[in-house]
Amino acid sequence: MAYSESVYERAKKELEKRRATAQAERDLRHSNLILNHPEIVELEKQMANASLELIRSAAQGKKVEIQRLKQQSLDAQAKRREIVVSEGYPEDYLDIPYSCKKCEDTGFIDGRMCDCFEKTLKAISYADLCKISPVKKSGFEDFKIELYPSDLDEHGVSPRKQMNDIATYCINYANDFSLSSPSLLFSGKTGLGKTHLSLAIADKVIDKGYNLIYGSAQNLLNKVENEHFGRGDSKTETLDKMLDCDLLILDDLGAEFSTQFTVATIYNIINSRMLTSLPTIISTNLNPQELEDRYTERVTSRIISSYIPLMFCGKDIRQIKKNI
Numbered sequence: 112m113a114y115s116e117s118v119y120e121r122a123k124k125e126l127e128k129r130r131a132t133a134q135a136e137r138d139l140r141h142s143n144l145i146l147n148h149p150e151i152v153e154l155e156k157q158m159a160n161a162s163l164e165l166i167r168s169a170a171q172g173k174k175v176e177i178q179r180l181k182q183q184s185l186d187a188q189a190k191r192r193e194i195v196v197s198e199g200y201p202e203d204y205l206d207i208p209y210s211c212k213k214c215e216d217t218g219f220i221d222g223r224m225c226d227c228f229e230k231t232l233k234a235i236s237y238a239d240l241c242k243i244s245p246v247k248k249s250g251f252e253d254f255k256i257e258l259y260p261s262d263l264d265e266h267g268v269s270p271r272k273q274m275n276d277i278a279t280y281c282i283n284y285a286n287d288f289s290l291s292s293p294s295l296l297f298s299g300k301t302g303l304g305k306t307h308l309s310l311a312i313a314d315k316v317i318d319k320g321y322n323l324i325y326g327s328a329q330n331l332l333n334k335v336e337n338e339h340f341g342r343g344d345s346k347t348e349t350l351d352k353m354l355d356c357d358l359l360i361l362d363d364l365g366a367e368f369s370t371q372f373t374v375a376t377i378y379n380i381i382n383s384r385m386l387t388s389l390p391t392i393i394s395t396n397l398n399p400q401e402l403e404d405r406y407t408e409r410v411t412s413r414i415i416s417s418y419i420p421l422m423f424c425g426k427d428i429r430q431i432k433k434n435i
């Protein structure tokens with residue numbers, strides 16, 4: 112799966128750190144042991160010599176000599192192991208205690224990426240998500256469908272049934288997510304679970320190894336604006352990420368402070384991601400007319416024509432939760 116270069120670099124550094132820590136831990140164990148058992152140094156010299164001699168003898172094809180050297184090395188190893196065990200340590204105490212024994216914290220096994228590297232990439236990606244929008248983790252399992260009224264509302268719709276359909280759609284969307292997944296438009300009033308389901312999708316999609324940007328429109332646009340006007344560290348980092356990430360989740364579109372710059376940026380983001388066929392999820396409290404009033408017909412028609420609309424309904428869940 113494609114991760115951004117920055118995530119990749121940080122994961123590599125993290126593995127390097129693990130490797131160095133493991134090596135340092137091994138050195139510490141070793142130096143403590145030889146304080147009481149200096150004979151270990153002599154045994155290790157024998158092991159090293161045997162290895163060197165082995166290479167030489169192998170090159171010369173001296174079979175008997177090879178056998179003798181192998182035995183010499185094994186004997187020295189066994190003696191060292193005895194000392195380690197006599198001190199009450201496990202046999203492998205002097206091996207380097209790598210976090211991942213499979214790849215010895217290099218992240219690769221025979222040129223293939225090891226699981227531990229993949230896991231580290233995901234963890235960093237998720238940490239990025241939390242940094243951009245420090246919200247608590249939400250999953251599909253804590254989406255409470257029973258909080259939605261089952262009685263028909265004024266439009267003849269049962270909010271519980273509708274929301275159950277939406278939640279099921281979102282679960283399938285997250286499970287089957289790929290770069291060719293459609294874009295979604297979550298609309299409906301505040302407190303109906305739009306953020307919750309967006310985060311639940313985010314959680315699953317990150318688990319699948321995709322890189323994702325999640326944030327409120329307000330936060331993300333602020334960052335883009337600061338960078339654009341030279342008030343951030345980088346000129347276009349946030350905008351670039353928003354244009355390139357595998358999934359962009361723009362929460363609460365319409366709540367941001369609207370300027371010509373934000374309207375143009377929203378258009379740029381929606382249009383560019385449409386052209387590169389990358390999925391986007393937008394959630395908003397605004398109805399289509401309000402969207403048009405705010406972002407012009409050009410932006411709105413793009414959303415309406417290419418996003419799958421999911422209409423959230425019911426009563427403010429946060430209010431209901433408070434009253435339980």
Ligand SMILES: [Zn+2]
Binds near residue numbers: 219226227
């Ligand atoms: Zn590994």
